[in-house]
Amino acid sequence: xxxxxxxxxxxxxAIVLLSLKVTLTAVGCAGLVGLPLGAALALGRFxxxxxxxxxxxxxxxxxxxxxxxxxFLLLSRSGPLGGFGLLFSPAAMVVAQFSLVLPIIIALTxxxxxxxxxxxxxxLTSMGAGPLRAIPTLIWDARFSLVTGLLAGLGRAFAEVGAxxxxxxxxxxxxxxxxxxxxxxxxxxxxxxxxxxxxxLMALTLAINGLALAVSRLGARFAG
Amino acid sequence: xxxxxxxxAVLAAxxxxxxxxxxxxxxxxxxxxxxxxxxxxxxxxYILPIFEAKTGIKVKVVAQGTGQALDxxxxxxADVVFVHARAAELKFLEEGFSTKRSPVMYNDxxxxxxxSDPAGIAGSKDVAAALKTIAEKKIPFVSRGDKSGxxxxxxxxxxxxxxxxxxxxxEWYREIGQGMGATLNTAGAMLGxxxxxxxxxxxxxxxxxxxxxxxxxxxxFNQYGVMLVNPAKFPAVKVADGQAFIDWLISAxxxxxxxxxxxxxxxxFFPNANDPNA
Amino acid sequence: xxxxxxxxxILPLTLDRVAYEVGGRRLVGVEWATIAKxxxxxxxxxxxxxxxxxxxxxxxxxxxxxGTIAFASGIRPAPQQHAMxxxxxxxxxxxxxxxxxxxxxxxxxxxxERRRTSRLILNRFGLGDLADRPARVxxxxxxxxxxxxxxxxxxxxxxxxxxxxxxLDPSAMRQIEEMLVALHADGLTWVMTTxxxxxxxxxxxxxxxxxxxxxxxxxxxxxxxxxxxxxxARAFLESRLFW
Numbered sequence: 001x002x003x004x005x006x007x008x009x010x011x012x013x014a015i016v017l018l019s020l021k022v023t024l025t026a027v028g029c030a031g032l033v034g035l036p037l038g039a040a041l042a043l044g045r046f047x048x049x050x051x052x053x054x055x056x057x058x059x060x061x062x063x064x065x066x067x068x069x070x071x072f073l074l075l076s077r078s079g080p081l082g083g084f085g086l087l088f089s090p091a092a093m094v095v096a097q098f099s100l101v102l103p104i105i106i107a108l109t110x111x112x113x114x115x116x117x118x119x120x121x122x123x124l125t126s127m128g129a130g131p132l133r134a135i136p137t138l139i140w141d142a143r144f145s146l147v148t149g150l151l152a153g154l155g156r157a158f159a160e161v162g163a164x165x166x167x168x169x170x171x172x173x174x175x176x177x178x179x180x181x182x183x184x185x186x187x188x189x190x191x192x193x194x195x196x197x198x199x200x201l202m203a204l205t206l207a208i209n210g211l212a213l214a215v216s217r218l219g220a221r222f223a224g
Numbered sequence: 225x226x227x228x229x230x231x232x233a234v235l236a237a238x239x240x241x242x243x244x245x246x247x248x249x250x251x252x253x254x255x256x257x258x259x260x261x262x263x264x265x266x267x268x269x270y271i272l273p274i275f276e277a278k279t280g281i282k283v284k285v286v287a288q289g290t291g292q293a294l295d296x297x298x299x300x301x302a303d304v305v306f307v308h309a310r311a312a313e314l315k316f317l318e319e320g321f322s323t324k325r326s327p328v329m330y331n332d333x334x335x336x337x338x339x340s341d342p343a344g345i346a347g348s349k350d351v352a353a354a355l356k357t358i359a360e361k362k363i364p365f366v367s368r369g370d371k372s373g374x375x376x377x378x379x380x381x382x383x384x385x386x387x388x389x390x391x392x393x394x395e396w397y398r399e400i401g402q403g404m405g406a407t408l409n410t411a412g413a414m415l416g417x418x419x420x421x422x423x424x425x426x427x428x429x430x431x432x433x434x435x436x437x438x439x440x441x442x443x444x445f446n447q448y449g450v451m452l453v454n455p456a457k458f459p460a461v462k463v464a465d466g467q468a469f470i471d472w473l474i475s476a477x478x479x480x481x482x483x484x485x486x487x488x489x490x491x492x493f494f495p496n497a498n499d500p501n502a
Numbered sequence: 503x504x505x506x507x508x509x510x511x512i513l514p515l516t517l518d519r520v521a522y523e524v525g526g527r528r529l530v531g532v533e534w535a536t537i538a539k540x541x542x543x544x545x546x547x548x549x550x551x552x553x554x555x556x557x558x559x560x561x562x563x564x565x566x567x568x569g570t571i572a573f574a575s576g577i578r579p580a581p582q583q584h585a586m587x588x589x590x591x592x593x594x595x596x597x598x599x600x601x602x603x604x605x606x607x608x609x610x611x612x613x614x615e616r617r618r619t620s621r622l623i624l625n626r627f628g629l630g631d632l633a634d635r636p637a638r639v640x641x642x643x644x645x646x647x648x649x650x651x652x653x654x655x656x657x658x659x660x661x662x663x664x665x666x667x668x669x670l671d672p673s674a675m676r677q678i679e680e681m682l683v684a685l686h687a688d689g690l691t692w693v694m695t696t697x698x699x700x701x702x703x704x705x706x707x708x709x710x711x712x713x714x715x716x717x718x719x720x721x722x723x724x725x726x727x728x729x730x731x732x733x734x735a736r737a738f739l740e741s742r743l744f745w
Contacts, residue, residue, distance in 0.1 A: 077300030077458055085460060087301050088255055088286055122563055123592035127608050127656075128581025137604065141595040169255075169286035172269070187405030188264045189430030221636075 019177040023157040026097035030105050038109025043131040059103035068163030071096040088169035096163040101153035108149035112142045144219020151212040253282035254465045257302035260403040263287035265423035270485045281465045291371025300458030303466040308448045309373035322451035326474050327502035329493040330447045335438035337417035351441040352385035362396040364416030369399030378419045423492035512573040513539035520569035530555045532717040544702045545695040547712035553695035557662045561586045582609045584660040591649030593637040601637050609656040627651045643674025663694040711735050
């Protein structure tokens with residue numbers, strides 16, 4: 001039938017690739033921003049720090065539809081960033097997932113780096129590294145724990161449907177991802193196809209989690 | 225060192241990936257806010273490739289309820305709205321969000337329900353009497369409840385039946401706030417009745433124990449209209465390409481293509497762009 | 503290892519009426535002490551005598567509540583001019599070589615200089631074969647040797663060592679001691695804490711004897727062991743003090 005697709009044809013592959021691309025981009029950007037911010041939050045001592053930590057932790061549980069709605073209102077032609085015309089595009093989905101994943105990465109990074117700083121502080125200070133110079137050292141030495149955190153963010157973004165449905169619009173061939181396709185096929189009553197998509201999504205999610213386990217095992221062996 | 229390289233490569237791939245992402249290749253596209261019925265029925269999947277092949281204009285369809293689709297137009301997030309709820313469309317015109325509405329096609333609504341027919345209305349051609357019976361017997365009725373064209377049509381039908389929904393509604397009346405397909409899924413699961421557009425029903429693949437209970441009443445007529453979002457309100461609206469889509473829909477060629485879309489030999493939509501009263 | 507020897511000497515290190523207090527409790531009190539250039543100083547005393555705090559004060563990790571700790575006439579040494587090896591060395595979660603690279607990078611060495619220097623240092627201390635191994639999976643003795651190698655790689659004039667051989671087996675301990683003697687022969691001045699009397703006798707030029715947070719005796723090692731001036735030192739030497 002026209003307009004729909006079966007598993008493993010090119011339209012389906014495009015959907016999987018789009019899902020991966022959007023999620024990896026969002027998590028990659030969130031990592032680039034979140035890792036240094038989380039580390040700075042771990043090492044910095046400034047007024048208001050406890051408040052920020054509480055806020056970041058609370059945002060870890062941000063409901064995806066709320067994030068989606070906020071991004072939607074921002075990017076709408078009638079919103080403050082409407083001029084870029086990003087609504088209903090993959091870029092909008094990246095922004096939405098970025099805002100969902102960023103708090104997770106900041107919070108996990110802060111916790112990890114703060115613990116490691118407790119251990120490294122005297123040594124690094126002794127060697128002449130202040131907190132600012134210590135940040136890259138700590139991020140690199142915590143890399144295995146941090147990668148696990150990044151993969152946790154990846155899992156959340158990958159399985160997410162609420163936010164990207166709102167800001168992406170589930171446009172066929174353009175902003176349709178695995179999860180929004182599942183939602184659509186379910187609403188069309190094509191439950192076998194929805195289930196098949198779900199199985200592929202689960203397999204990919206399993207692969208991501210297997211990777212996370214492998215990384216942390218490797219880290220345990222290497223870093224002790 | 226190797227590990228550092230791998231990490232860097234992964235990060236770079238994640239960041240650079242979207243440079244060649246979808247949406248980069250096609251520069252000519254319009255965004256159409258439309259209804260779940262046009263998408264779920266498969267109509268767009270059939271007609272859009274034909275339009276694209278002809279004009280080179282890609283059409284991105286955001287499928288929502290009619291109310292939502294009109295709101296998307298009101299925010300300027302779409303170039304064209306293609307919906308089915310005449311009164312709401314006229315209001316959209318009045319508010320100045322578009323300057324012209326063109327009728328495109330119609331199909332009809334049907335009442336579907338369990339094959340066991342607990343309300344005893346199967347085969348009826350009187351939708352008002354059928355709704356009355358459902359309400360009196362308090363048989364589950366699943367409503368879209370999402371401001372969609374179908375939802376608005378349903379609310380109007382209760383009125384036609386002389387019923388004050390606000391007064392009589394109870395646990396039997398279930399608003400789920402979702403699309404047509406989800407509503408049919410729910411009706412099937414609850415052994416309840418629901419109002420559906422025929423196109424979505426024919427294309428729906430999870431019919432299970434559901435069957436058509438009421439059809440053929442003139443009051444179940446469902447008209448679709450299309451409007452270009454007013455560029456005076458939103459300069460970003462793609463006037464030329466949007467108008468080209470509208471012109472094609474109501475052209476002899478577009479009307480013919482619409483009439484050719486069939487599932488299992490059944491025609492789903494009936495073009496009527498020439499009907500001045502539609 | 504010779505990167506800063508051309509700079510003027512930071513020694514002697516002098517402590518004048520230094521006190522370190524936490525919550526009104528005096529944890530370290532030093533009336534007067536000096537660390538002279540070219541000497542091997544052993545800080546001796548039972549556990550809890552304040553030896554570690556004394557090292558941390560000298561190294562600048564904590565600030566004294568009162569008194570002054572000063573290097574040779576007004577010099578404010580760069581971080582690399584005096585180094586410290588902690589009792590439980592904190593090795594980075596990287597390879598042996600990368601641990602050295604990191605320390606050398608902090609000292610401002612360029613990429614190729616870091617590689618060259620770390621190879622020299624590792625070979626010198628018998629760690630060359632371990633260069634690519636993760637630092638944290640080394641044996642206790644190897645970890646401690648790496649920690650010392652890392653500390654001296656940036657060419658400090660003065661090295662503080664906090665119980666560097668505690669928990670090591672006799673052969674590992676002997677390797678560390680040989681390393682310290684060799685470093686001293688190269689011109690390194692070091693200060694080491696221990697509660698091991700035999701080790702103090704083997705290594706020390708000077709003794710700083712701490713008891714209950716106070717520096718009680720500062721004397722050349724031979725005189726301290728022959729005729730300790732205080733009752734506490736005599737008791738410690740006769741192993742009558744609990745530690």
